[in-house]
Amino acid sequence: MLGSTMKRLLRVLAWLLGLATLAAFGVVLAAYLTLRASLPQVEGRIALKGLSAPVEVVRDRWGVVRVRAASLEDLFFAQGFVHAQERLWQMEFQRRVGQGRLAEVLGEAALPQDRFLRTWGFYRAAESAYERLYPEEKRAVDAYVAGVNAFLESGAPLPPEFRLLSFRPEPWTGPDVLVWAKMMSFDLSMNWEEELLRHRLLARGVSPERLLELLPPYPEDAPTILQAEDLNLPLSREEAPAALLRLAPPRFLEASNNWVVSGSRTATGKPFLADDPHLGLQAPSLWFLMALEAPGYRVIGATLPGVPGIVIGRNERIAWGVTNVGADVQDLYLLEDVGGKGYRYKGQVVPYRVREERIRVKGGKEEVLWVRETHYGPVITDALQDPPKTPMALRWVSLDEEDHILMAFLGVNRARNWQEFTEALRHYSAPSQNFVYADVDGNIGYIAPGKFPIRREGHTGMVPVPGNGEWDWQGYRKPEEWPKVLNPKEGFVVTANHKVTPKGFPYALTYDWAEPYRAERIREMLLAKEKLSLEDMKAIQMDQKSLLFRDFRPVLELLNPLSERSRTWRERLLAWDGVADRASEEALVFALWYTELTRLPEKEVGQPYWDEPRYLLRAMREGDKNCDQPGTEYRETCLDFAALALERALDRKEALRARSWGEVHQATFPHAVLTHTPLKRFTDRRVPFGGDRYTVNVGPFVPESLQMTHGPSYRQIVDLSDPEASLFIHPMGQSGHFLSPHYADLLPLWTRGGYLPMAFSAPGGERVLLLEPGR
Template structure:
């Protein structure tokens, strides 16, 4: 028996060794079969002259070309080399063509996207851009297609799903800009929310309590002294009675998707009069959904008369956030209300409009579904835009049509981003932004001459008095938009007296501004905290900028601390944790337990109005605070057997939080992990561990170093997708980073090599010269 076991052991050892060898061989074969070439020469049809592509050890790419056509061409090649699957997935999302490769699981999503008409809008937008912008787009597309024509190694996803990418088109470039506009514009959902509440008989006053307006004493981007416009004219009140009557056509079980408030960003720019360097400092960190691969790609573009370094979107031929040799910029989302829903009075032959009957425009969309017959849908469009009630399961008997600036036939936003890199001063920067449509962004600016500035560009609709944009209005012609704000009346300031500008999705305009940009803003906590840190020092250094971007101080904790102070614990454990929380400094460090208890308690508090609003968690902290102080009727929860006061509710919420956390209470970083998931492969169990990543992270939804999480499990889903610090005393000392890595292939060493740096709050040097080079590739014209 022993001899048999020894023999079996030797056999198993040999077998295991062979399996390891086979696995290693298989890994390197698959790696070679899916990763692009990074050195040597690559001959490509469509180039007019050689282009040098240099890669740093961390994967940052530098492109040096003899003309801008070849520069954008090479950018298309490089993006395809590193992010081909991401680009493919994005264009299929925009075109509503996911079901062709993923099957019926994405059919409803494709129906939604086809109805909205993103790809049709992208095709129209391309036709309207300038010849120079078309040349850049066409060169980029030619670069992608020239690379595909070399029969390159395809990423793993193509092999697993069994298809090859089609050649690229100009609309494939344009459509992803549309999808980003969609991702950053969610007013239509809040309009539906209020419409549904009205259908249930909720008063406008109660709506304002559940979704409180922006606090009057909270910071705005522009100060009153920055405004040089006449005072607002008096307007009519919201025609609430008419809207409430119309709302009764909606069902009471309206379901809304998405959490638009989770996506946010920070940027600030500080004048040299307030810095240790004597020149401006500019910081930016956009907060987007975390995923695999990163949304961004770091690149340096150089051609005669053109220089841009910063962060690009794979699929777009531009540096979206960054600098050139003289100026730099950063962006955050304005949250402008550029969407309206119109209630159509449908009759035989169409819908009523200005006393007549206007027919719907219809088209048939054919959706191919992998393994299934084709699906055909009929899409209706009105003069306002698509009839979204045909695909959004939230409408009653009357159709709802969407009016949205991003779907306008003319959209030259791509021209704005192409022009920013060529700007040498504020006047040229503003001229580039004059082409901007959507999504409206807070642009902060600085230059080497010491100037700082701000502008919020975009097509801001002018509504009739009485139309706030908060709820749908009748689509009979009486509430149509009256045009758009002229550029000279966009929110803007140049060298403000205060010496700095802060934007954190907070309200843009101060009292005195005569136009409505939006009535819905992000909570002011991040803006307040950034201002606190700026005003805490007479002079700020580049190191202070780093510390600010890493800041984990929660002003949410400060806001709820008075509730804790008056809370009567219901158990010994709750009493102990109350004492610990009151002694805590409110800095949500990943290695501490206190953030776990506070965030769990706060999450339990957000369940307060779930019966009234139909959502498990209600992310409106100022409503929660007001409700707890005013003994809101929602405090008496329907599942308990006794009448709860708001003090009871707060105490019970702490008990529920401690029960949910268990013993011992986990550290915040163990619960709150920044989670990066692949959009497709995360659903395949054997591959999930191979492609997804998760790392401990501090902060919460309202910290400057943002850590917005899913309240159901505390997984961090939204955070800093890119960090940038520009030092205008020496732009070569600027810094940047994004999470994950430059490559989209999980088999590449550059797939997640930036994640540890990002997690620790470290950066890469944003250099256009004297940088380390790991590989050189020469792109040459095909002879």
């Protein structure tokens, strides 16, 4: 009988080849054998030049990999080899993104993205950083690269994407490893967009005072990650004039949750540490689960294909998790351009440094791009499709010549206590992350490491400033100044991208913080029980109770429905418990209603949706000029607008013909390239999901489509009383090969809130591959 993999493959091939008769069976069989051969070898022996001793690679029944080596160099070599076995196409795509070389393989459609990426100079920064690596991290990078290249030289067939796009990958190099860290930093450090948006809104004539109404500052009574009592701070200090701080709403930040709970609050008497980073959902998954073992190095958790080591996880003594701080480490500088040849800086005209970028395009074309560089960095507005009149240059820590973030993670992987953990993070650069910490001795802690710019007084970093030399950075904060705490008095630390520092902290990390809903809900659940269990940690990670609904429920109470169906739904929503489960019809109607509410200032701000809950709540309670609808004799109030929004939401619900939130709100996992081809039916996945942007088990959605493109990309719960009982999971599966049984086998488990054992010992069903030194 044919196996499930072969059956699936034959269906794919039959569709691809348009077979109509059995006469072509031989073609199908030959193609099947070719594609089957491109699945990774997971058992037996492989001889590889570059290894100094045998390495054991064990895959469990879910494809989770455990690697055991006799040295760190062999360990990272094997990690590179295994990553290439399972995720080579993903790694190739990622490095081409960082290099700005997508058009070479995807054609002219990728040219705008390549122009943008080349202008920023991500790969140039990676090359510079590689040349300046410390010896230890360079050995790790070089060993990993050697493992990737060993796979490329092994003669193993390449993944299907290479065959479909008709090219072979080039050998890997050190900068190929480092550039993906730059791209992750870019994804998590988007202040430049906010500065540009503020600049454009001010140019539209929106006053700073009005913008403070559209987006109020972070609430004074909302939680902060650190407490003044733990930092011995004064209780009265204003950070800066409020009118300079908040001028426009941020886009959806790459969000995350993590928390750590002291043993004084747990049923086991030892800490729990939980983490779930919210990032873009994709096929294959961003992460790859591994355990890595060598003398003095034993760590398990989430890895990034293309990068050595463990990013989030635990070793035998400590555990850690990360969420995005969102620190402001980017500034735009307005240039006084002089004839396009130079700019005025410190009273002199300084010529632009112009670099040539040659972008090859599939089909034989080549485009020459000239990038202007300044004292601050590249003139990035040259790469925008709708550039402002004034050119702007970017200053960003991740474009610095030196970057030792890999050294930081190598040290964290080996750390055995708080002192070693924080010492390792002294090398950390960007993107700044909220690191929570726990150890088997019962300690818990928090630290936000990173290169935080020192700006002169009056420079908040929220709007572009003149690039004349007067507003230059004055260095970076010292590690001793970073926000941190060990064993806080409250007995736990919660981070959900909300404000890190309490009033009285001597400097600002940023003025853009996530709304505190997720943080408030996690705190509620942690404080609800005297002693917390592992099951409680799971329940918090899967919680989809909407505090957004709790805030907007009073608006419904005041609403005067415009129709009988609105009256019926108003009563149903008022009786709803606010749990935005995927099976809930009330969650669907509330999401549609809230989406209509976010259209309130559309004409004023020039964009269709303005997801700022506190602006909308104030408008509903106190009124707002945008509530009066143009073209009517009646002067509408904001409650009138809310009633009309409910009618529009119900119209949309009827058009969708949906009876539950999950029918239309689905987590989507697109393949980076094949999603644009008929093959997407075999590569892409989508599953019904609950929640919204503000629930703990987050479910942000695109207003137009209601689809969820970001979400929990990885979940981890570490039990420090019994680390081998810890748990982890990511969506999709371990393999990037869409014909593999491990391509999407974790998705159902992830969707329903299941986990895999986060243990060094494989749970059964192992397949063992021995990598041996070759000639």
